[in-house]
Amino acid sequence: MSDHPSKGGNALQAILEKNHFNPTRLVQILREVQDREGWLSEITLTDIAQGLSLPISRVRSTANFYSFFYTRPVGQYRVLFSDNITDRMQGSTQLFEHMLARLKLTENQTSADGAVSVARTSCTGMCDQGPAMLVNNRAVTRLTPRRVDEICDLIKAGLPLSSWPNYYFKIENNIRRRDVLLSANWDPGEALRAAIARGPQGMLNELKLSNLRGRGGAGFTTAIKWEAARTAPGTARYVVCNADEGEPGTFKDRVLLQRYPGHVFEGMTIAGYVIGAAKGFLYLRGEYSYLLEALEAHLDGLRRSNLLGQNICGVEGFNFDIEIHMGAGAYICGEETALIESLEGKPGKPRIRPPFPVTYGYLGQPTTVNNVETLCKTLEIAINGGAEYAGQGTKQSTGTKILSVSGDVELPGIYEYPFGVKVSQILEDCGARDVQAVQVSGAAGICLSPREFGRRIAFEDVPTAGSFMVFGPKRDMFEMARNFAHFFAHESCGFCTPCRVGTSIISNIMDKIAAGHGTQYEMNELGRLTNVIRGSAHCGLGTASCNAIADTVQKFRATYEAKIRPVDFEPSFDLDKALAKTRAVAGRDDADAHLETSVGAH
Amino acid sequence: MTDIANTLTIDGRTISFEPGQTIMQAALAAGVFMPHLCYNPEFKPHGSCKLCTVTVNGRPQSACTIAAMPGQEIQSDTPELNGRRRVLLQMLFVEGHHFCPGCEKSGNCQLQALGYEMEMLSPHFSHFFPDRGVDATHPDVMIDFGRCIMCELCVQASRDVDGKNVFALAGRGLASHVVVNSPSGKLGDSALEVTDKAVEVCPVGAILRKRVGFAVPIGERIYDHDPISVKALEPDEA
Numbered sequence: 003m004s005d006h007p008s009k010g011g012n013a014l015q016a017i018l019e020k021n022h023f024n025p026t027r028l029v030q031i032l033r034e035v036q037d038r039e040g041w042l043s044e045i046t047l048t049d050i051a052q053g054l055s056l057p058i059s060r061v062r063s064t065a066n067f068y069s070f071f072y073t074r075p076v077g078q079y080r081v082l083f084s085d086n087i088t089d090r091m092q093g094s095t096q097l098f099e100h101m102l103a104r105l106k107l108t109e110n111q112t113s114a115d116g117a118v119s120v121a122r123t124s125c126t127g128m129c130d131q132g133p134a135m136l137v138n139n140r141a142v143t144r145l146t147p148r149r150v151d152e153i154c155d156l157i158k159a160g161l162p163l164s165s166w167p168n169y170y171f172k173i174e175n176n177i178r179r180r181d182v183l184l185s186a187n188w189d190p191g192e193a194l195r196a197a198i199a200r201g202p203q204g205m206l207n208e209l210k211l212s213n214l215r216g217r218g219g220a221g222f223t224t225a226i227k228w229e230a231a232r233t234a235p236g237t238a239r240y241v242v243c244n245a246d247e248g249e250p251g252t253f254k255d256r257v258l259l260q261r262y263p264g265h266v267f268e269g270m271t272i273a274g275y276v277i278g279a280a281k282g283f284l285y286l287r288g289e290y291s292y293l294l295e296a297l298e299a300h301l302d303g304l305r306r307s308n309l310l311g312q313n314i315c316g317v318e319g320f321n322f323d324i325e326i327h328m329g330a331g332a333y334i335c336g337e338e339t340a341l342i343e344s345l346e347g348k349p350g351k352p353r354i355r356p357p358f359p360v361t362y363g364y365l366g367q368p369t370t371v372n373n374v375e376t377l378c379k380t381l382e383i384a385i386n387g388g389a390e391y392a393g394q395g396t397k398q399s400t401g402t403k404i405l406s407v408s409g410d411v412e413l414p415g416i417y418e419y420p421f422g423v424k425v426s427q428i429l430e431d432c433g434a435r436d437v438q439a440v441q442v443s444g445a446a447g448i449c450l451s452p453r454e455f456g457r458r459i460a461f462e463d464v465p466t467a468g469s470f471m472v473f474g475p476k477r478d479m480f481e482m483a484r485n486f487a488h489f490f491a492h493e494s495c496g497f498c499t500p501c502r503v504g505t506s507i508i509s510n511i512m513d514k515i516a517a518g519h520g521t522q523y524e525m526n527e528l529g530r531l532t533n534v535i536r537g538s539a540h541c542g543l544g545t546a547s548c549n550a551i552a553d554t555v556q557k558f559r560a561t562y563e564a565k566i567r568p569v570d571f572e573p574s575f576d577l578d579k580a581l582a583k584t585r586a587v588a589g590r591d592d593a594d595a596h597l598e599t600s601v602g603a604h
Numbered sequence: 605m606t607d608i609a610n611t612l613t614i615d616g617r618t619i620s621f622e623p624g625q626t627i628m629q630a631a632l633a634a635g636v637f638m639p640h641l642c643y644n645p646e647f648k649p650h651g652s653c654k655l656c657t658v659t660v661n662g663r664p665q666s667a668c669t670i671a672a673m674p675g676q677e678i679q680s681d682t683p684e685l686n687g688r689r690r691v692l693l694q695m696l697f698v699e700g701h702h703f704c705p706g707c708e709k710s711g712n713c714q715l716q717a718l719g720y721e722m723e724m725l726s727p728h729f730s731h732f733f734p735d736r737g738v739d740a741t742h743p744d745v746m747i748d749f750g751r752c753i754m755c756e757l758c759v760q761a762s763r764d765v766d767g768k769n770v771f772a773l774a775g776r777g778l779a780s781h782v783v784v785n786s787p788s789g790k791l792g793d794s795a796l797e798v799t800d801k802a803v804e805v806c807p808v809g810a811i812l813r814k815r816v817g818f819a820v821p822i823g824e825r826i827y828d829h830d831p832i833s834v835k836a837l838e839p840d841e842a
Contacts, residue, residue: 048787059772059785066774066783332776349776354651354669496754496773496780498652503695506778507729534691537664538654574730 013038014046018053025054026365028064028347032071033288033328041072060348067349067495069123069331070139070288077112077119079157082136086125086250087441087485088408088471094133097150098122104154118157124333124489125250126289129408129471130176130415138163139291142170171292175257176415179431181402182394183265183378184418190264191309193381197272198315200384202232205276211388213400214380218244218336218373219443219467220542221399224380227370230360232277234368241273241282241322242364242371244341248287248333249444250489251469254404255374257416259286259293262378263300267324269377271310272384273370274322282324283364285341288331297326333493337541338371340495351495352541375404375468395421399460403468407432410474417470419459426455428470436475439558444469445486446546449479449553479558480565483550484512490547501544504535508548514574520566528555612676614658627667627678628656637833638680639689639718641696641807642755643668647764650756653696655689655718690722697727699778700734701750702808708817709809711825715753717832736781741792744814745803751810752782758811762802770796782810 017034021027031050036042042065051058065071072080083089083098102108102120112119128134131143140163142153149170156166177184197205209225216222231239243266247255259266270282286293301324304310314320332350334340339353342364363369379401383391392400399421405428408414412433419428429437440450442459443466450457450464457464473479487509496502508531511524532548539545555562578597585595611620612627614636621630626649631638642653649668656667658680667680679685696702696715704710718724736749754773759782762770774783786793796802803811822828826835 044789057769057772057785058787059769059774059783062783062789063772063774067776069776349774354649354666491777494777496775496777499654499692499695499699499753502754502777502780503699503732506732507695507698510730530691534688537688538657538692540651540654540666 011049014049014053018050023054025056025060026345026347028054028056028061029068029330029344030327032061032065032068033330036071040078041075044073047073064347064349067332068288068329071330075112075116077117079118080136080138081118081120081153081157082123082126083120084124084126084128084132084134084136085122085485085489086129086132087482088129088251089125089133090481090485091409091473091477092133094145097133097145097147100147101150101154104151105157117160123289123331124248124493127247127253127256127287128173129251129253129406131174132408136289139288140171141173141289141292143173173256173260173292174415175261176413177257177261178407178413178415179417179419181418181420182382183375183402183404184262184416186262186265186381188265188381188385190304190307191268191315193384194268194271194275194309195315197275197380197384198317198320202276202278205272205384206232208383208388208391209276209380212383212391213388213398214376214383214391215399215461216373217375217379217403217468219249219446219465221461221465224372224376227360227372228273228276230358231279231363231368231370234361236361236368238281238365238367239277239279240364240367240369241270241277241279242338242341242345242359242369243270243282243284243374243377244336244338244371245290245374246285246287246329246333246336246341247290247374248336248493249446249467249469250486251408251441251444251471252406252467253408254406254416254468256290256293258374258378258404259290259297263297264304265378265381266374267301267304268309269372269380270324271314271322272380273372273377275314275320277368277370279370280321280323282322283345284324284326285329285335285345286326287329287335291328294326294328301326332495333489334495334541334543337543340541341371342369349495351497352543373467396458396460396462398462403459403466405459405466405470406468407470407472409472410434410437410477411472421460422458424456424458425450425464428459429455429472432472434472434474437472438475438477439473439479439482441471441473441482441550442466442469444471445489446542446549449482449550449557451557478561479554480512480516480561483554484509484516486550487512487547490543493543494547495543498538498540498544500535500538501540501547504531504539505544505547507531508535508551510574512551515562515565518565518567519572519574519576520562521569521572522566523571525555525562525566608674610672610674612672612674612678614678615681621672623672625672627658627660627665627670627672627676630672631667631680632837635837636680637836638667639721639832640668640836641714641718641753642757644757644805644807647757647760647805650760653692653753653755655692657688658685686722689718690724691728693719693722693724694726694728696753697724698729698731700732700736700752701748702727707751707809708812709751711822711828712820713809713827714807714832717827717835720827721832732778734778739784739791740814741790742794742796742814743792744798745791745796745811746814747782747784747791747811748809749781751808753808753810754780754782755807757805757807758782758802761805762796762800765801768795768800768802770794770800770802 335350340350344350491505619634651669
């Protein structure tokens, strides 16, 4: 694996050909080549650059950006533990350490025989069946010490993943509460035909009546987005479905794509019909690559039944098809302009807005970017009309919302409610008792304490992209905030100063407090940095990166205070620890070789 | 419909602007300094350093990327906004290796000059001490990656002015770094020439011409006599 001077010459050529030597497909090409070769060597990158007539620096730039691209050799088995706070609550840290010990490895180290490497990754969206890991991008759920031992044995025996027990890879849907969307039983094409019967403008009018708002978190009105893209000048229009479900604690889009792929694709096709697009992209997060084969097969079926392709449903000139693009481990690509950059084969860095994608999106053309769930909801509107749709939920938040419930609950999984449902109702339904806190809408969301459980899930009260993580009485809310601080430092794209540097400074401060070296000074610093980052970051990732810290400092202050020391200041530099090397050289470790005032001495 | 005057206010002072100008362009043209690092009037605004963050009708915005609009009320030179700028500068200082006394760009460096302008007295945060290295393989130009502030001006200049694509930004988050377009990744193997715009445009001491570091002695450099808030408004100055 480590040395392969252009061994894949012909295979690489075939991959480039399959991708039409198109530089906008660079992320896809890198993924396909890496799937073959295990990692992306400098030689491979150079060959790709030449094949696509791109500067090598541009290929390096993209290859270096995404977590799942490896520009150094990694193990034949690449094990990545999902590192969301819910995985940790289910014991992932101990399992991770257990596996490292069994394989005699340290984190990120590749074994001497090149067989295996073990590391951690951001939430893989299996919170209702964790702790979870990815092995060569395949999700393994419900980890136990025994299962980890078995996996270690399989790896040592060198058995290919295809020979591993099937049930390791079983992914449950865990649908616990159904409403309109999850109980729908429409025929394929039924909603599309209903939309066609209404005509593009008629469908748009129904969308307006429905007041459907985006389910990805921001809550932008879908009709306004579609109308803007429909009327904006352009030579081509594009429909994008955002399936880069990276917000920690959310997994509803995974279930929709696994259980209702037809709804998702039909929603995209309706969007294509309304805005006049001929092409749609499903941007699927790399963690969900196990879905790819089934989704491609589903698309083929739609093409065969003329629900995709030329003159769809017999409508002259209604041509639309869908292509699936895989992400490669970057939370930021959930931001719509970063997603578009990634679709164009570049690092996923958010663009300067305005212009917005509806006028200047994919390849500079009018583009709608909608969440998976939002697109599913358009089917209801096509079939039943906007007025009926608007009858559910609240005035400002119409329809139903799917929540991904995880954490300290009896029945983790997917819950669909009309908007306006009280937090306390959800807690009762999922069997959560003695709840200390609920983190709604993921790491970027809001932390609710029990006195707020009467609040409602709605854009005008507690808005959410769908994540709903429940924390029992013994959980340390500081640890949740610290987990999220590390998450943001890891996922910051690095474009703007406050987020690139600030998120790392913050996560270092949180580590210092966790290690028992924090003081009131660090508490003040957290407040000051929060103000700066919120007031100057380039995109939503940056501005939201301090939410959990601000919330927990305000609502769960005691957990911080229990950790901070009653002195004005402690240096982040531990002088006694720094002298360890000197002691080793002098061959001494007696009391006199230590500083009396060492912070580590108590 | 009556014509709305093309004026806005910055810290209470009314200025006129041309339609199509950004707030930064309008401010500089009217003789109002707004701190900036990644913005260079000759190039497309990048909007990454965030030093030019102002409030427009109460909302934080980057002055270099937001269009000037009639009636905007802009706050820029306020204790709070300058306090944030100071923190952003400190972040840039601790992110890389910026030890002014040992840097030949001292006196010509915009990062240093803004540090003085914003009364930054110390780097405040713990240094990250990144291991980014130096590339001195080119006969006439060297690059000290530890001093890079990710403004991408060299990327733009090389691509759009020199037509060479010598530089690109790679990596993510704190691991972001400039990469060189050559098979070896080294500057010496790239198409860069000492006369390239990409060499001249670096606002800090990352890209340096060799053998001319001290041709102008310390004390006679761009920001030695006048602060950047004055120099930036001079017509021939970036």
